[in-house]
Amino acid sequence: MFIKGYLLFFLSSILCYCYLPSIAAKTVLTTDAINSPPKFFVNDKGELDGFVMSIIKEIEKVNNQLEFIFRISSSSTFVSLRRSIADIENQEIDILFGLARTQSRIDQGLIFIDIPLYEVRNVIAVAKDDEISINNMKEVEYLDSHNTVLTMAGSGMNDFLNKFDLKIDDSGKSVKQNLQKLVHGRGRFFYYNAIGMNFEINRLGFSDRVKVLPGTFRRYNHYIALKKGTNKSIISLLTDSLKVLKENGRLKEIYLNYTTSLPSN
Numbered sequence: 001m002f003i004k005g006y007l008l009f010f011l012s013s014i015l016c017y018c019y020l021p022s023i024a025a026k027t028v029l030t031t032d033a034i035n036s037p038p039k040f041f042v043n044d045k046g047e048l049d050g051f052v053m054s055i056i057k058e059i060e061k062v063n064n065q066l067e068f069i070f071r072i073s074s075s076s077t078f079v080s081l082r083r084s085i086a087d088i089e090n091q092e093i094d095i096l097f098g099l100a101r102t103q104s105r106i107d108q109g110l111i112f113i114d115i116p117l118y119e120v121r122n123v124i125a126v127a128k129d130d131e132i133s134i135n136n137m138k139e140v141e142y143l144d145s146h147n148t149v150l151t152m153a154g155s156g157m158n159d160f161l162n163k164f165d166l167k168i169d170d171s172g173k174s175v176k177q178n179l180q181k182l183v184h185g186r187g188r189f190f191y192y193n194a195i196g197m198n199f200e201i202n203r204l205g206f207s208d209r210v211k212v213l214p215g216t217f218r219r220y221n222h223y224i225a226l227k228k229g230t231n232k233s234i235i236s237l238l239t240d241s242l243k244v245l246k247e248n249g250r251l252k253e254i255y256l257n258y259t260t261s262l263p264s265n
Helices: 002-019 051-062 081-089 103-107 137-141 157-161 175-183 194-203 232-247 250-259
Strands: 027-031 066-070 095-100 118-127 148-152 167-172 189-193 210-212 218-226
Touching: 027 095, 027 232, 051 066, 051 095, 051 232, 051 250, 066 232, 081 095, 118 175, 118 194, 148 157, 148 175, 157 167, 157 189, 167 175, 175 189, 175 194, 175 210, 189 194, 194 210, 194 250, 218 232, 232 250
Parallel strands: 027 066, 148 167, 148 189
Antiparallel strands: 095 218, 118 189, 118 210, 118 218
């Protein structure tokens, strides 16, 4: 009798366990720390920092079902934008933060969360002693010589620049490389986003050799991008998380924390 009762209890326990609603497991997504300060950079404590890093942490706070891990765990190792784009297109990573939603990327199958992370303003930097004054890219197009435009390898900015008849050098893998090219006369213009341009000019000590021209040459947004075929439930989790951060003002607050203190050059 005792054995029979024990067996019934054991079997009922198994059945109950099978049909009880399970605790939702975390969805772990692999990403890269793109070499694009101040989206990502290593702070004075040797920790991975930046306003995109802060956004990632906030998403994990508002939705504990999501966890993001970096493919390269070393805080001092960054991945070039070109490599990250290739890897998400080849489905070697799951997600990237802070990408322009371009037609070429959509054609490759990338999925973009509709809520933007932040606005981007593109500006142009030149050598400090360059007296050039320009208001739009058409004016650069009309220059007969010494009009090479430097930009970042794999950048969504190239889709825009390719609309003009320009000499484009997109071999630079970092802002530092392009600033060095600029001061050595290997390009006359460096086209990049304002926050990254100002941050790196000052952080790397180029403020006495490089200046940012007045004006904004293009405005657009940066988004979260997901690999082709991402499950709709993951898209919903990310969308809901960004809705919360947009409505409570945290997205804007994080961005301003990293931009308002920057010199305008």
